[in-house]
Amino acid sequence: MSGIDDSTRHLVRVAAAIAGAGEQKMRSVIEKAVGNVNPVSMDEVILQSYLFAGFPRALNAARIWRALSGASAPESDAAAELRNDSDWIERGMETCKTVYGESYDLLRENIRALHPALDSWMIADGYGKVLSRPQLNLKTRELCVVAACAAAGQQRQLHSHLHGALNAGAAADEIRGALDSLVDLVVAPDLARARGLLAHVLTRRHPPARKETSNVR
Numbered sequence: 001m002s003g004i005d006d007s008t009r010h011l012v013r014v015a016a017a018i019a020g021a022g023e024q025k026m027r028s029v030i031e032k033a034v035g036n037v038n039p040v041s042m043d044e045v046i047l048q049s050y051l052f053a054g055f056p057r058a059l060n061a062a063r064i065w066r067a068l069s070g071a072s073a074p075e076s077d078a079a080a081e082l083r084n085d086s087d088w089i090e091r092g093m094e095t096c097k098t099v100y101g102e103s104y105d106l107l108r109e110n111i112r113a114l115h116p117a118l119d120s121w122m123i124a125d126g127y128g129k130v131l132s133r134p135q136l137n138l139k140t141r142e143l144c145v146v147a148a149c150a151a152a153g154q155q156r157q158l159h160s161h162l163h164g165a166l167n168a169g170a171a172a173d174e175i176r177g178a179l180d181s182l183v184d185l186v187v188a189p190d191l192a193r194a195r196g197l198l199a200h201v202l203t204r205r206h207p208p209a210r211k212e213t214s215n216v217r
Contacts, residue, residue: 003177008140010037011045012178015144016185018046018061019053020151025185030064039071044136045144051126052148052157079133085124092128098138099127099164107160138168143178150179150186150194158194162201172202 004012010033017029033042046065050058066073097104111119131141142165149158165175179194186194 003171003173003175004143004181007037007041008143008174009177009181011041011140012143012147012181013185014042014061015045015049015052016147016151016182018049018057019148020153021185023060023064026061027064027068029185030061031068034069039069040135041140042069042071043073044133044141047133048130048141048144049148051130052145052152052154079135080129088128088132089124090128091132092123092126095132095138096123096127099131099142099167100160101163101167103160103163139165139170139174142168143170143174146175147178147182150182150190153190155193155197159197159201162198163205166201166205172198 013029014033014037017026021029042065046058046061049061065071096107100107108119108123111122131138142161145161146158146165149155149161162175165178166172175198176195179191179198182191
C-alpha cells in the first residue's frame with residue numbers, strides 16, 4: 001500500500017473497523033492483523049478507540065483481539081497508575097497543541113463554549129490519559145484517528161485530525177495510504193469526501209504559487 005507500511009495499515013484498518021464496521025467485519029479485520037502488528041500497538045489502538053467509537057465497541061474489539069491473538073492483557077499499566085491528574089493535564093495540553101497547532105486556543109474556546117466539562121475531559125482524558133500514552137507514537141495514533149473519523153462519517157473531526165496527522169509528522173502520502181486502505185470499510189461516497197477533504201487541507205496548507213503576469217504589451 002503506497003505511503004504506509006504494512007503494520008500501520010493493519011492498525012489503521014482496525015481503528016476504522018472498530019468505529020464503523022459490524023462485529024463480523026471487525027473480527028475479520030482484527031484476525032488479519034494477528035501476527036502482523038506489535039501487540040502493544042494493537043492494545044493502544046483499541047484503547048484509544050473508546051474516544052471515537054465508545055466503550056461498547058472498544059470492549060468488543062478487546063475481547064476479539066484477546067481471543068484471536070492469544071495475547072494476554074498486561075498485569076498492570078504504569079502509564080495509568082503512576083501519573084496523577086495534573087501530570088495528565090499538562091501532557092494533554094502539550095499533545096493537543098501539537099495536534100491543533102495554531103488552532104489550539106480557538107479549539108479550547110469553542111469547546112468551553114459547548115460545556116466546560118467537555119473541555120476538561122478533552123484535555124485530561126482524551127489528549128492526556130489516552131492520546132499521550134507513551135506506548136504508541138502520536139503520528140500513528142493520528143493516522144488511526146483519521147481512519148476512525150472517516151469510518152464513522154465524522155467530517156468535522158476528520159478535518160481537524162487530517163491537520164493533526166500532518167502536525168504530528170505524517171506525510172501526505174502516508175495519510176493517502178491510510179485512506180486507501182479503507183476501501184472495504186468506508187462506503188465509496190464517504191471515502192471520496194475524505195480524500196477530497198485531504199486535498200483541501202493540503203491546498204490550504206500549501207497554496208499553489210501564483211503566476212506573475214506581465215504588464216508589458
